[in-house]
Amino acid sequence: MKSVILIAPPAAGKGTMASMLSKTFNMPHISTGDLLRNEMSNQTSLGLKIKDDMEKGNLVSDEIITELLINRLTKPDCENGYILDGYPRNVEQAYIYEDILDKLDKEIGVVIFLDIDKATALYRMSGRIVCATCGASYNLNNVELQPKVEGICDDCKSPLNKRSDDNVDTFNNRFDTYINKTSSLINYYQEQGVLERISIDASSTANSTFEAVKKILKR
Numbered sequence: 001m002k003s004v005i006l007i008a009p010p011a012a013g014k015g016t017m018a019s020m021l022s023k024t025f026n027m028p029h030i031s032t033g034d035l036l037r038n039e040m041s042n043q044t045s046l047g048l049k050i051k052d053d054m055e056k057g058n059l060v061s062d063e064i065i066t067e068l069l070i071n072r073l074t075k076p077d078c079e080n081g082y083i084l085d086g087y088p089r090n091v092e093q094a095y096i097y098e099d100i101l102d103k104l105d106k107e108i109g110v111v112i113f114l115d116i117d118k119a120t121a122l123y124r125m126s127g128r129i130v131c132a133t134c135g136a137s138y139n140l141n142n143v144e145l146q147p148k149v150e151g152i153c154d155d156c157k158s159p160l161n162k163r164s165d166d167n168v169d170t171f172n173n174r175f176d177t178y179i180n181k182t183s184s185l186i187n188y189y190q191e192q193g194v195l196e197r198i199s200i201d202a203s204s205t206a207n208s209t210f211e212a213v214k215k216i217l218k219r
C-alpha cells in the first residue's frame with residue numbers, strides 16, 4: 001500500500017488515525033514526536049538536547065529529526081509503506097524528505113490533511129492521556145477513546161499520564177508553530193497533487209474520520 005503522511009494542527013488526532021491505520025493495514029506508525037519522547041525517556045544525550053524545545057512546543061532542529069527519521073525508515077518493516085505522523089513539519093523538512101525518498105527509492109504516497117479549528121483541537125488536547133511505554137493515546141473527552149480500565153493502557157498495561165507539553169501555554173505555542181511553519185505544507189502538497197483534505201469538527205468521531213481516511217486510501 002501507499003505510504004501516508006498525516007498533517008494537522010497539534011492534538012487533531014493524527015496519532016489516533018495513524019494507530020488505527022497501522023493496525024488495520026499492518027504498516028508501521030512512525031511518529032517523530034514519539035521518536036523524540038523516546039530519546040528523552042531514555043535520557044540519551046540527544047534526549048537532553050531536545051528537552052527544552054519539546055517542553056516549550058518549539059520545533060526540534062531539522063538535523064536531529066533527519067537523523068532519527070533515516071534510522072527509522074531504513075528498518076525492514078518500512079519496506080512496503082508506513083504512516084508518518086508529525087513529519088514533515090515545515091517546508092525545509094519536505095525538501096529533505098524528498099531527498100531521503102530519492103535515496104531510498106521510495107514514493108511519497110498520499111498526504112492527508114486533517115482540517116480542525118483551534119478550539120476543537122484544544123478540547124481534544126485537554127482530554128488526552130498517553131502511555132509513556134508504548135506511545136498509545138487515549139482521550140477522556142471522547143467515549144470511543146477511553147481506556148478499558150481507568151488510568152491503564154489497554155495494550156501494555158502501563159500507567160497513563162498527561163504529556164508534559166499538553167498544557168494550554170504550550171498548546172498555544174504549538175498551534176502558532178503549526179500556523180507559521182507547518183500550514184504552508186498544505187499548498188505545497190496540493191500543488192504536487194498528492195493532498196487530500198478531511199474536515200473535522202466537534203461532532204467528528206475517531207471512527208467517522210477513519211472511514212473518511214480509508215475511503216481516500218481505497219481510491
Ligand code: ADP
Pocket residue numbers: 009010011012014031032033034036053054055057058059060061065085086087088089093165174
Ligand atoms: P502534536 O502533534 O500533538 O503537537 P507530536 O507528538 O507530533 O505532538 O510532537 C510533539 C513535539 O515534538 C513538537 O511540539 C516538537 O517539539 C517535536 N516534533 C515532533 N515532530 C517534529 C518534527 N518533524 N520536526 C521538529 N520537531 C518535531
